[in-house]
Amino acid sequence: MPTTPATAAHSSSNGTADAIMLELVDENGTTIGTAEKLAAHQAPGQLHRAFSVFLFDEQGRLLLQRRALGKYHSPGVWSNTCCGHPYPGEAPFAAAARRTYEELGVSPSLLAAAGTVRYNHPDPASGLVEQEFNHLFVGMVQERLRPDEEEVGETAFVTAGELAERHAAAPFSAWFMTVLDAARPAIRELTGTSAGW
Numbered sequence: 001m002p003t004t005p006a007t008a009a010h011s012s013s014n015g016t017a018d019a020i021m022l023e024l025v026d027e028n029g030t031t032i033g034t035a036e037k038l039a040a041h042q043a044p045g046q047l048h049r050a051f052s053v054f055l056f057d058e059q060g061r062l063l064l065q066r067r068a069l070g071k072y073h074s075p076g077v078w079s080n081t082c083c084g085h086p087y088p089g090e091a092p093f094a095a096a097a098r099r100t101y102e103e104l105g106v107s108p109s110l111l112a113a114a115g116t117v118r119y120n121h122p123d124p125a126s127g128l129v130e131q132e133f134n135h136l137f138v139g140m141v142q143e144r145l146r147p148d149e150e151e152v153g154e155t156a157f158v159t160a161g162e163l164a165e166r167h168a169a170a171p172f173s174a175w176f177m178t179v180l181d182a183a184r185p186a187i188r189e190l191t192g193t194s195a196g197w
Contacts, residue, residue: 022085023049029116029133034088041073045120045131051096052134052179053082054187055108055141060195061157062187063141064166065104067173068153073128076153078166079173080180081141083134092135104155105146111139114186121174130175136183138190160196 020037024046031049040046055063063081067074082103086095093113101107114136121130145155158166167177180187187197 020085021088023088025049025133027118027133031088037085038072041128041130043122043127043129045122045129047118047131047133048085049092050085050130050132050134051083051092051099052080052136052175052183053096053100053108053111054114054136054138054180054183055081055100056138056187056191056195057141057157059157059159060191060197061159062163062197063104063145064156064158064163065147065152066154066156068149068151070150073126074123074173077171077173078156079176083173083175083179093137096135096137103148103151104141105148106141106143108139109142110190111137112186112190114138114183117179117182119175119178121178123174132175134175134179134182136179136186138183138186140190 021034022037022040023031024033024035025048026032035046035048040048064078065081066078067076069075082100084095084099086092097107097111117134117136119132147155184197191197
């Protein structure tokens with residue numbers, strides 16, 4: 001992926017990982033500072049910028065991912081195509097495209113903003129809190145997936161009906177239904193009403 005000023009600031013020349021910093025925001029989404037990633041998620045949580053991506057194939061099926069078991073937050077649960085946090089100073093759109101490539105090995109053939117949603121979701125299993133101002137994106141994927149197994153345990157393309165069955169039978173991320181419901185108008189515009197979203 002291309003290096004931008006925001007991503008370059010978070011790369012280390014000697015191969016060691018720097019602390020990952022997030023943008024803290026106010027209730028309007030205005031940046032007010034930064035915090036280390038884990039600290040921002042510790043109860044009661046600090047409101048920070050995030051993004052969620054929903055990619056669909058040409059049949060209008062949603063690409064889900066099951067988070068890798070090694071993830072510190074919500075491991076092994078199903079969630080939307082990709083989610084994460086922009087680096088401080090990184091545009092949410094750029095972060096969404098970057099992270100989709102890093103996790104799934106694909107670049108969306110179309111990616112469009114689908115609004116924002118604010119939520120507060122505690123994760124009982126870990127004790128961490130998702131206190132987020134989330135930028136939503138919808139788009140298409142037409143490439144073969146090449147998931148990073150350290151990030152993604154499994155992927156699946158599902159119809160709206162199949163998602164309802166899967167959601168009833170398997171654990172999903174605490175934020176999944178909130179971001180999906182907020183993105184539905186843009187999803188319907190992308191997939192058409194016949195897809196059932």
